Amino acid sequence: MTETTAKKGLHPHWNLLRFAVDQILRHRLRSAVVAAALVAILTPFLTAMAISEGVRAESALAVHEGADFYVASDQFGKNAPIPLRYLEEFARIPGVERAVPRVVGRAYVNERLAVIVGLPPASIPPGAGSILKGRPLRDGARNEALIGAALARHGGLQVGHAFQIPIAEGKTFEVVGLFQPTVSIWGADLIYLSFADAAEVFGMEGQASEILLYIKPGYEEQVAFSLDLLQMVERGRIFLRTQNKDLVRQYLNRGFTLKAGIFTALYAVAFALAIPALLVVSGFGMSERRREIGVLKATGWHTEEVLEVVFWESLLHAAAGAALALLLAMAWIYAFNGALVAQFFIPEIGLLAPFPVPARFLPLPFLLGFLFSVALTLVGSLYTAWRAAAVPPVEAMR
Amino acid sequence: MSGARYTIREVTKTYRAGTPHEVRALQKVSVEGYPGEITVVYGPSGSGKTTLISLIGALDRPTSGTIHLNGEEMTRFAEPALARLRRSQIGFIFQNFNLLPGVPAWENVSQPLIPRGMGERARRERARELLERFHLGHRLLHPPEELSGGEQQRVAIARALVGNPEILIADEPTSNIDEEEIDRLLACFTELKGKGTTLFVSTHDPILRDLADVVWHLKGGRLIEVERRSSASLPDRQGGPPETPAGGAAP
Amino acid sequence: MILNPLSVAILLIGLLTLLLAALQTGFALKLHASLGPSPTPDLRTAVEEQTHLMLTLAVVLLTMRMLAWPLFYATLQSFVPDIPGAMCIYGVTQALPTLSGALQVLKPIGFFLSGLWLLLYALNRAAKTAPLFRRNLALLAGVSAFLAADALGDLFYFLTLTPRQEVTCCTLITDLPTRASAVVPRTLLGAEFDHPLLSLYFAAQTLLAGGIGLALFRHAETSPARRAGEGALALGGAAALGIAAIAFIEIIAPRLMGLPFHHDLYCFIQYVPDGSLMLVLPLLGLFALLWAASLERLGRHEETASHLKRYTRRLWGLALLAFVASPLMVAVHFLVDRWLGGT
Ligand SMILES: Nc1ncnc2c1ncn2[C@@H]1O[C@H](COP(=O)(O)OP(=O)(O)OP(=O)(O)O)[C@@H](O)[C@H]1O
Numbered sequence: 003m004t005e006t007t008a009k010k011g012l013h014p015h016w017n018l019l020r021f022a023v024d025q026i027l028r029h030r031l032r033s034a035v036v037a038a039a040l041v042a043i044l045t046p047f048l049t050a051m052a053i054s055e056g057v058r059a060e061s062a063l064a065v066h067e068g069a070d071f072y073v074a075s076d077q078f079g080k081n082a083p084i085p086l087r088y089l090e091e092f093a094r095i096p097g098v099e100r101a102v103p104r105v106v107g108r109a110y111v112n113e114r115l116a117v118i119v120g121l122p123p124a125s126i127p128p129g130a131g132s133i134l135k136g137r138p139l140r141d142g143a144r145n146e147a148l149i150g151a152a153l154a155r156h157g158g159l160q161v162g163h164a165f166q167i168p169i170a171e172g173k174t175f176e177v178v179g180l181f182q183p184t185v186s187i188w189g190a191d192l193i194y195l196s197f198a199d200a201a202e203v204f205g206m207e208g209q210a211s212e213i214l215l216y217i218k219p220g221y222e223e224q225v226a227f228s229l230d231l232l233q234m235v236e237r238g239r240i241f242l243r244t245q246n247k248d249l250v251r252q253y254l255n256r257g258f259t260l261k262a263g264i265f266t267a268l269y270a271v272a273f274a275l276a277i278p279a280l281l282v283v284s285g286f287g288m289s290e291r292r293r294e295i296g297v298l299k300a301t302g303w304h305t306e307e308v309l310e311v312v313f314w315e316s317l318l319h320a321a322a323g324a325a326l327a328l329l330l331a332m333a334w335i336y337a338f339n340g341a342l343v344a345q346f347f348i349p350e351i352g353l354l355a356p357f358p359v360p361a362r363f364l365p366l367p368f369l370l371g372f373l374f375s376v377a378l379t380l381v382g383s384l385y386t387a388w389r390a391a392a393v394p395p396v397e398a399m400r
Numbered sequence: 401m402s403g404a405r406y407t408i409r410e411v412t413k414t415y416r417a418g419t420p421h422e423v424r425a426l427q428k429v430s431v432e433g434y435p436g437e438i439t440v441v442y443g444p445s446g447s448g449k450t451t452l453i454s455l456i457g458a459l460d461r462p463t464s465g466t467i468h469l470n471g472e473e474m475t476r477f478a479e480p481a482l483a484r485l486r487r488s489q490i491g492f493i494f495q496n497f498n499l500l501p502g503v504p505a506w507e508n509v510s511q512p513l514i515p516r517g518m519g520e521r522a523r524r525e526r527a528r529e530l531l532e533r534f535h536l537g538h539r540l541l542h543p544p545e546e547l548s549g550g551e552q553q554r555v556a557i558a559r560a561l562v563g564n565p566e567i568l569i570a571d572e573p574t575s576n577i578d579e580e581e582i583d584r585l586l587a588c589f590t591e592l593k594g595k596g597t598t599l600f601v602s603t604h605d606p607i608l609r610d611l612a613d614v615v616w617h618l619k620g621g622r623l624i625e626v627e628r629r630s631s632a633s634l635p636d637r638q639g640g641p642p643e644t645p646a647g648g649a650a651p
Numbered sequence: 652m653i654l655n656p657l658s659v660a661i662l663l664i665g666l667l668t669l670l671l672a673a674l675q676t677g678f679a680l681k682l683h684a685s686l687g688p689s690p691t692p693d694l695r696t697a698v699e700e701q702t703h704l705m706l707t708l709a710v711v712l713l714t715m716r717m718l719a720w721p722l723f724y725a726t727l728q729s730f731v732p733d734i735p736g737a738m739c740i741y742g743v744t745q746a747l748p749t750l751s752g753a754l755q756v757l758k759p760i761g762f763f764l765s766g767l768w769l770l771l772y773a774l775n776r777a778a779k780t781a782p783l784f785r786r787n788l789a790l791l792a793g794v795s796a797f798l799a800a801d802a803l804g805d806l807f808y809f810l811t812l813t814p815r816q817e818v819t820c821c822t823l824i825t826d827l828p829t830r831a832s833a834v835v836p837r838t839l840l841g842a843e844f845d846h847p848l849l850s851l852y853f854a855a856q857t858l859l860a861g862g863i864g865l866a867l868f869r870h871a872e873t874s875p876a877r878r879a880g881e882g883a884l885a886l887g888g889a890a891a892l893g894i895a896a897i898a899f900i901e902i903i904a905p906r907l908m909g910l911p912f913h914h915d916l917y918c919f920i921q922y923v924p925d926g927s928l929m930l931v932l933p934l935l936g937l938f939a940l941l942w943a944a945s946l947e948r949l950g951r952h953e954e955t956a957s958h959l960k961r962y963t964r965r966l967w968g969l970a971l972l973a974f975v976a977s978p979l980m981v982a983v984h985f986l987v988d989r990w991l992g993g994t
């Protein structure tokens with residue numbers, strides 16, 4: 003009696019994996035259907051995760067280039083304008099390099115919603131990007147505007163054109179330059195005006211939306227302390243609302259993980275719904291394999307070995323599906339600018355974003371996508387795998 | 401009993417038991433099979449030949465009764481143990497060959513070795529060796545669809561022999577091939593017997609009876625006669641080692 | 652709940668496990684009941700077919716639980732910015748301390764039980780007439796119920812954990828001089844226990860490895876002797892693991908992190924990339940010893956005798972590997988640190 007109990011090492015598993023590859027190639031149609039189903043499910047997920055990461059990275063960049071403190075006043079828990087007289091007080095705080103007033107508002111320009119930012123022209127940040135055409139705003143000049151390239155394109159504006167802002171009757175602005183923002187999603191629909199113009203447009207003379215403080219490195223805590231002191235002195239007259247860079251960054255980050263989380267949750271539901279679909283798909287063509295598997299069993303294969311082959315097949319399908327989905331997600335973003343998915347993460351851009359949608363393909367979402375697809379194929383093909391493997395060897399006789 | 405390879409006792413096989421379509425394919429069959437002999441299972445169509453040899457080949461279980469293989473009650477075995485039997489001791493040639501479609505001949509032959517962990521090169525070598533022995537060295541890469549019936553059968557025989565089984569079982573091997581092929585087949589069986597292999601061959605073709613040491617006559621699921629044809633008498637074999645060749649007495 | 656991709660993933664996996672494990676439990680119980688002591692061949696064939704469905708389910712369950720284990724910690728880590736006061740995983744676990752503690756204990760036990768079931772399955776399969784079949788089904792029902800409970804715990808935990816729970820972080824508890832992990836070595840080895848404890852750690856691991864090696868080399872033939880040996884090794888393994896745990900918390904983790912006064916293993920697995928491996932290996936070693944001891948009791952049968960011996964040897968081999976590998980990794984880290992520090 004020669005029982006096959008001898009040591010065999012990993013060789014059988016390697017052989018079974020190879021056999022699974024052969025099976026996949028032999029049953030091409032079946033494999034293609036399963037992989038296509040996985041790709042259909044995974045591609046939007048990977049696209050969304052990439053866009054989410056891209057947007058997050060861009061906003062991190064924006065925060066990085068921005069001021070260290072944003073000070074506004076607080077009215078019933080909301081940001082409210084801050085009187086300009088604080089500008090000088092802030093500038094006197096030791097450690098503050100610059101204090102810059104800023105007005106931010108939204109208005110329609112040539113029937114497109116634009117974000118209007120008013121700053122002293124010298125303080126328009128390098129983050130505004132490169133001037134494509136024309137020139138930057140001049141110090142002290144009025145009624146000039148620097149316009150984001152995308153807005154200019156869609157609003158039909160060129161250097162030298164004039165436009166009006168409906169809420170500021172009687173004022174006419176001249177486009178003196180177009181710029182290409184480094185941070186595409188924030189800068190695309192941006193109009194820079196001089197601080198005085200913007201304050202006039204939004205009826206905020208003598209006030210600013212917020213005052214930006216740029217701090218010498220290492221003075222953050224001291225400045226925060228001084229702001230607290232100032233608050234105590236000014237008690238009753240104003241409540242200061244201060245946000246520092248880290249806080250802004252954290253808000254942004256949390257916002258994005260939350261959004262990504264919501265998206266993943268929606269996706270989890272889709273995944274769960276896809277399990278029965280995958281069950282059907284993976285059962286596709288299984289009946290014709292019954293006899294073949296009966297033959298394998300009759301020639302001495304164990305059920306576990308057939309199962310292993312089927313599992314390898316599922317795993318390979320999952321891997322192929324995930325890889326293909328990654329390529330398609332890249333194509334979706336780079337060729338179709340993330341249409342249909344991007345608006346979930348970037349508000350108010352419509353079906354097709356007017357600027358290149360930022361995207362980053364990081365390993366973690368891909369790994370997560372792969373894990374999802376493995377879980378999906380394993381659960382989805384579980385029943386089929388068993389039906390396939392538990393064929394009695396007499397089946398070969400029929 | 402110790403000398404018998406198979407001891408079959410009161411074996412009954414009922415298909416669809418308990419339903420109106422119950423089929424009693426075998427009824428109370430008791431018989432013994434000896435090592436190194438060619439046993440021909442002979443009977444008309446539907447008499448239960450395939451059923452009986454699939455029980456012998458560990459492909460199925462009887463509804464009642466026991467089968468001992470080498471003194472062990474294989475009817476008590478669980479499926480994994482039966483699979484190990486099929487893997488290590490039994491080679492089976494199916495009535496309709498049962499080759500994997502679309503798979504080259506050499507892979508069809510070596511397929512049972514895959515889960516045993518034999519490397520691809522060794523498997524290919526082993527398959528080539530066997531196929532060349534059956535004059536199919538020029539058909540290694542052809543899938544069964546591109547082979548004639550006789551060639552397919554030789555591939556199936558090669559596959560059954562790939563694990564060096566002690567027991568070879570063939571179900572109606574002559575039903576799909578012409579006379580020339582039959583002659584080759586008989587020569588092959590005789591040669592295997594000479595090497596000590598125990599053979600069971602089911603047939604309704606009287607030609608094959610001449611090959612046999614023993615003929616089991618089946619009819620309507622019952623064993624009606626055990627006809628001993630070889631000159632060697634039974635008691636001589638008792639207690640001998642299982643591999644003892646049966647004298648190589650070719651018909 | 653705190654919503655992010657990881658928390659969704661672990662909830663999805665938890666939900667799937669719960670469903671499948673509940674299914675599996677019912678299934679195993681049903682088969683166990685339907686399969687009397689002497690089943691007819693047809694019933695047997697039918698049941699055997701079902702067994703493979705259970706094997707498939709069990710493998711999928713096990714895979715998902717194995718994914719859930721590291722994912723659990725990754726998810727906790729992703730919550731760090733959301734929980735005020737938390738600076739590492741430890742802080743997050745303090746939001747719902749009892750539940751998170753229980754879940755962290757359940758996960759390795761689930762792994763141990765699943766492993767034990769797989770081993771018993773393999774042992775039963777290696778025997779000719781499947782003599783352990785019903786025992787195997789009963790164990791499977793228990794293990795599945797356990798996994799279902801673990802998954803249910805995960806679901807409950809991640810659904811109830813809210814971002815607004817204020818916690819204190821690890822440094823405020825694990826680094827006090829009165830911390831629990833320091834009390835035992837201090838009473839046993841004195842106030843300056845650093846060097847003695849480290850020596851004790853290496854000595855204990857070496858001693859245990861030696862014991863396992865001896866058992867492998869001079870394998871007892873008789874069953875009672877073997878059982879005694881297995882019991883002794885399992886106890887030794889538990890002791891070695893305990894010493895390793897204290898040594899890691901008190902000395903090894905702070906040293907390898909380069910934070911000499913920080914005694915927190917959560918930070919350790921975050922800061923030292925192979926830290927979790929160093930911690931999991933001795934646990935795996937103990938499991939292997941416990942598997943061998945349990946298998947000897949659960950899997951005893953005349954048909955399985957020869958296989959049992961083989962299984963025991965393999966499990967001991969695994970334990971040996973695990974118990975040798977972890978201190979070796981620690982030693983290599985120490986040497987590399989010293990070498991880098993020297994230049
Ligand atoms: N799976 C099955 N279910 C029901 N009845 C079956 C089954 N397999 C075989 N039978 C019946 O059992 C009887 C014996 O069948 P078996 O295949 O053993 O005959 P055989 O002698 O091999 O016939 P042939 O020479 O035609 O191959 C036949 O009446 C057949 O119809």
Ligand SMILES: [Mg+2]
Binds near residue numbers: 451495571572
């Ligand atoms: Mg037949």
